[in-house]
Amino acid sequence: MLKLVMVGAPDEAYRSFASLQKVAEWVEWIGYVSNEDKPFWLTETGEKISVPIPTAKSIQPFLQLEPNVIVDFSNRKLLRDLPNGSKSLIISGDNLEVWETIIQWLVLLTSSGQTTSLNNVKELEQLTQQVHDLEGMKSFFQAIINSFDDAISVVDTDGKGFLINPAYTRLTGLTSEQVIGKPAEVDIAEGESMHRQVLQTQEPVRGVQLKVGPNRKEVVVNVAPILVGTQCKGSVGIIHDRSELEKLSQDLMRAKSIIRRLEAKYLFEDIIGESEEMKFAIQQAKQAATTRATVLLRGESGTGKELFAHAIHNASQRRLGPFVRVNCAALVGSLLESELFGYDEGAFTGARRGGKKGLFEEASGGTIFLDEIGEMDLSTQAKLLRVLQEKEVVRVGGTKVISVDVRVIAATHVPLEQAIQERRFREDLYYRLNVFPIHIAPLRLRKDDLLKLTEYLIHKLNREYGRNVTGLSEEVEILLQSYDFPGNVRELENLLGRAMIQMKFSDQVMEKEHFPMLIQSDGMEVKPKNHVVSLKEQLEMAEKEILHRTMEEFGNHKGQVAKHLRISIRSLYYKLEKYGISMQ
Numbered sequence: 025m026l027k028l029v030m031v032g033a034p035d036e037a038y039r040s041f042a043s044l045q046k047v048a049e050w051v052e053w054i055g056y057v058s059n060e061d062k063p064f065w066l067t068e069t070g071e072k073i074s075v076p077i078p079t080a081k082s083i084q085p086f087l088q089l090e091p092n093v094i095v096d097f098s099n100r101k102l103l104r105d106l107p108n109g110s111k112s113l114i115i116s117g118d119n120l121e122v123w124e125t126i127i128q129w130l131v132l133l134t135s136s137g138q139t140t141s142l143n144n145v146k147e148l149e150q151l152t153q154q155v156h157d158l159e160g161m162k163s164f165f166q167a168i169i170n171s172f173d174d175a176i177s178v179v180d181t182d183g184k185g186f187l188i189n190p191a192y193t194r195l196t197g198l199t200s201e202q203v204i205g206k207p208a209e210v211d212i213a214e215g216e217s218m219h220r221q222v223l224q225t226q227e228p229v230r231g232v233q234l235k236v237g238p239n240r241k242e243v244v245v246n247v248a249p250i251l252v253g254t255q256c257k258g259s260v261g262i263i264h265d266r267s268e269l270e271k272l273s274q275d276l277m278r279a280k281s282i283i284r285r286l287e288a289k290y291l292f293e294d295i296i297g298e299s300e301e302m303k304f305a306i307q308q309a310k311q312a313a314t315t316r317a318t319v320l321l322r323g324e325s326g327t328g329k330e331l332f333a334h335a336i337h338n339a340s341q342r343r344l345g346p347f348v349r350v351n352c353a354a355l356v357g358s359l360l361e362s363e364l365f366g367y368d369e370g371a372f373t374g375a376r377r378g379g380k381k382g383l384f385e386e387a388s389g390g391t392i393f394l395d396e397i398g399e400m401d402l403s404t405q406a407k408l409l410r411v412l413q414e415k416e417v418v419r420v421g422g423t424k425v426i427s428v429d430v431r432v433i434a435a436t437h438v439p440l441e442q443a444i445q446e447r448r449f450r451e452d453l454y455y456r457l458n459v460f461p462i463h464i465a466p467l468r469l470r471k472d473d474l475l476k477l478t479e480y481l482i483h484k485l486n487r488e489y490g491r492n493v494t495g496l497s498e499e500v501e502i503l504l505q506s507y508d509f510p511g512n513v514r515e516l517e518n519l520l521g522r523a524m525i526q527m528k529f530s531d532q533v534m535e536k537e538h539f540p541m542l543i544q545s546d547g548m549e550v551k552p553k554n555h556v557v558s559l560k561e562q563l564e565m566a567e568k569e570i571l572h573r574t575m576e577e578f579g580n581h582k583g584q585v586a587k588h589l590r591i592s593i594r595s596l597y598y599k600l601e602k603y604g605i606s607m608q
Contacts, residue, residue, distance in 0.1 A: 174263070177219070197239055211236045242265075243265060323464035327467070345391065360401075364408070367379055388428045394432065398438030412456045463601040470604070494532045497533050499536045
């Protein structure tokens with residue numbers, strides 16, 4: 025017969041023991057010392073006798089009956105002074121899990137018919153070790169949970185608080201006494217308990233916004249069920265401070281902005297060109313990189329103006345500073361103005377709280393690349409002129425003057441001189457931008473670079489498409505040499521990409537049939553419209569030839585050349601740069 029005494033046990037243990045007696049006749053309940061406000065102990069007959077809060081003295085009557093097992097819940101070490109001759113097995117614990125484990129073992133042994141084994145002290149010692157192992161595992165698990173910086177909340181199958189960690193208390197302001205054993209809704213200030221929902225559906229929920237604790241803290245919660253096999257044993261929730269998440273989101277956006285805007289990817293070594301025109305442009309760009317002067321890159325679309333802007337920045341003393349790229353054609357009117365110069369809070373409907381830095385402020389200490397500047401409207405041009413002159417900006421809707429230290433590189437395919445005559449571009453801004461002009465020749469005027477460019481682009485497209493194309497046939501080389509590429513290098517890349525798609529996977533050489541876009545139905549090669557046959561193109565070719573001949577005639581004496589041609593020195597320099605003619 026198992027004789028058992030419980031000391032300092034909660035009422036739940038009392039009820040569990042009563043249930044156990046119904047299935048285990050060999051369990052004799054000697055006594056029970058409560059840990060309530062009005063403690064008591066029960067005799068063999070069930071008589072309730074009031075006793076003080078458990079003390080060594082109040083336990084003595086039970087010890088005289090020589091129990092087999094004493095379960096001490098009091099955690100006061102009241103039984104350490106037992107007589108040396110006592111044969112009682114003492115099981116200590118500080119919570120209900122200890123008793124529940126004992127109950128489970130007793131029921132298991134009862135159902136298996138091993139009633140006699142309970143009289144064996146070794147069996148009871150093994151049971152005690154199991155209990156202590158359980159307590160150790162729980163302590164280990166609690167230590168892991170406590171080490172997390174994230175707030176964690178665990179509830180049992182009934183939706184009552186089972187476990188929290190210190191981070192939870194710091195976030196919500198609720199202690200374990202206010203949460204453990206209480207309904208899951210106890211910490212909800214606004215919203216519904218996700219623990220309840222997960223227990224019902226056994227499906228996880230993520231990113232739910234709630235307000236918790238007495239301070240109505242705004243949080244985002246993720247809750248998942250605790251599944252053992254197919255049974256749901258509870259749920260665990262991780263709670264994040266919403267303000268911290270918003271700060272992290274802003275930091276991430278700022279980092280992405282830095283990566284996107286502040287990275288100049290190309291060097292002069294990445295610029296492919298062996299023609300005299302390209303060599304001259306690169307030489308000018310390298311010279312510009314050594315100065316702080318404003319650079320104006322001129323050339324048709326697709327000639328590589330942005331490539332030059334990257335290279336100039338990376339070769340300058342500002343290479344460690346930010347590199348901010350702005351497409352002036354993509355942003356128009358007030359939107360471009362607010363992006364370039366920033367805005368103050370309340371400057372317009374939808375303005376961000378606290379305002380926003382402009383791109384000139386972000387580029388301070390580095391370089392800002394204004395692409396397609398010829399598309400900028402006149403009102404924004406006026407503000408840009410002030411930045412170039414005064415090195416300061418005023419945000420939209422603000423009055424504070426903010427100093428900036430920015431090197432400006434601008435680019436355009438628009439003939440700015442013509443735009444000035446048509447009053448689409450400010451003449452004073454033109455002179456501020458045109459401090460160091462660099463003209464990048466179109467591909468049709470530097471066919472010497474065509475094969476080198478083709479080789480590079482095929483290698484690049486091979487990586488993108490997973491192909492192994494080795495080059496062009498002789499027919500294709502002749503075909504491309506006869507084409508004038510109105511879209512310049514960008515069009516060349518497009519043609520090669522389309523041709524690669526036309527090829528079989530096993531093909532390694534591009535043939536003429538892979539370029540149907542350059543072949544007419546009658547077999548004649550396609551000539552691009554508005555090129556070669558146009559009056560403008562013929563005039564440019566004649567003008568270039570005249571400049572070459574006159575420079576040779578006067579021994580590169582630019583003053584005499586300008587006088588002979590009856591043009592200004594400024595116009596002569598512009599034309600020499602436009603056609604890539606050396607000034608030496």
